[in-house]
Amino acid sequence: MDIISGLSDDLLIKILLLVPTKVAVSTSILSKRWEYLWMWLPKLQYGHRREPEREKLRCFLDRNLPLHRAPVIESFRLELCNTRFKPESINMWVVVALSHCLRELEIVYETYPPKPNILPSNMYTSKSLVILKLDGEILLDVPRMVSLPSLKTLKLQSVRYVNDETLQRLLSNCPILEDLVVRLREYGDTMQKLTVVAPSVRSLSLCIPYSHEIAEYVIETPSLKYFKLVDYSNNDHYVITENMPYLIEAYVDCCCPDIYSLINSITYVKRLTICSEATLDGLVTLVFNQLEHLEVCLCTVLFSSQLVQLLNASSKLKRVDISLMDGHDPRQDMDYWKEPSTVPECLLSSLQSLSWSAYTGEPEERAIVGYILKHAVHLKTATIKSYGSDVWNLEILKELELSPRASKTCQLMFE
Structure with a gap:
């Protein structure tokens, strides 16, 4: 008997987990010792x-999956693309x-034309399911x-x-759900109103x-700590959000002109990444009283008043x-830079790092960098990174290096 075959079943199963399932199944031909090991x-x-493999896979699963011996399946993943x-x-x-x-159940399913429901009704009453990930032509009915009492992660x-x-x-019906990802379809989706009311969700x-x-979409997630919104819809729509008092990080990339409710609901955030075509001028009382790290897209900086407002x-x-x-x-030119009448408080009291890519x-x-x-009295580093492979213009470098600096310890770096 070879050394590996002499190992315990538990150890051999751990070894098989290191290779793709298809490879693990192929070990069944090695000897009697290995014939049914993969079934655990x-x-x-x-x-x-490839399409020729489709029928082989169907026959294999129909014949062997009902005979699987593991009392607990930790994860089951199906990737069925362009199939029948x-x-x-x-x-x-x-x-x-x-x-x-x-x-954990994950299904990636792409087919044309769309098929009827492929999900069994007992999936919606699973007591053991912790992670559910669905991607593609899957009808959610x-x-x-x-009742999904154990579900913590849902990705649709x-x-x-x-x-x-x-x-x-x-x-x-997911009382302890923590992580939620929803990406709507690009075409053929009739959903008009999206509602996410989930008291336990943190991400x-x-x-x-x-x-x-x-x-319209409605978001009510009072326990949220991480929030990412990418809203590119060019259709006029309403955004209704409730306060998120425990929010730590937010990523907002939004074309919607009506984002006042959204912005006002994330004011407790500590880190914010934002790109918005909507003007923030109407938010005269806007206050991010916990914000320490701000990432602003150049699309937003094109409207220089937006940067000043933030x-x-x-x-x-x-x-x-x-x-x-x-x-x-x-691709459009930046607005004319007009210095604000008063210096933002953060420049005088807290800003330590500036990076411009x-x-x-x-x-x-x-003009903005110079300002x-x-x-910025407490600025420690200012890093300027050139666009693409452009070679630095010596005049620009010299001008930046000679710019007046409120901080005597500020290091100006070019990349």
Whole structure:
């Protein structure tokens, strides 16, 4: 007997977990010792990349999955893209996995034309399910009887909803849900109103693509600590949000002109990343009394009054980063820089770090950097990073290096 075959079953199963499920299954031909060992694996991942493999996978799962021996399946992942799998087959596989006290279920399913519901009704009453991730042409049809007492993570990407109440019906029956990700579909989604009322959720990521004709979304998550909103919908819509008093970090990338409710609800945040086409001038009482780290997209800085408004609202600010958010490419000229009548409090009392990425050296950019250097009393570092592969212009470098600095210890660095 070889050395490996002499190891205990538990140890061999741990070894098999280090390789893809397909490879683990292939060890069954090695000897009698290995023939059924893979059937004790607590983590299963199945998928296919080529169409000829589809029928083999279907036959394999139909024949072997009901015979799986592990009392608890920690995770069950299906990646079924461009397939013609029958919905009843997928439904049965999920039912089998759930019968093994399944803790994590992930399904990636892309097919055309869309198929009927592939999810079994008992999934919505699983006592063991802790993580649920669904991606693609999956219809979410939540029954009246719903109870997911152990679910902590829910990730829904580009799935279909029966109606506007579907998502909230699901959320209302997840009492300890902590992490929620919702990405709406780009095309073919009829959802008009999105409601997220989840008292226990601590992390929320919501994405609304350009083509989605949303009319309204409501967010009520009083325990939230991390919030990410990407709202690119060009359809006029309302945003209704409640206060988030425990919020630590927020990421807001929003085209919606009506964001007053949103901004006012995140004023307790300590770290904020923001890109907004909406003017903040109407928020005259805006105060970020806990904000220490501000990241501003260059799209927002194009409207220089926006930057001044954010600085004025953040008296405890320690760090400012100006850069391009992922996928952003501002092509319009920056507004004429007009120095504020009063110096923002954060420049006089708290700001220690300034970073400007994708710096082109345009006059308005140089004016803003010069203003901050001139007034930031406690500034320790100012890092200026050139745009793309542009070679630094010696005149621009010299001008920045000779700019007056309120802080004698400030180090000016170029990258």
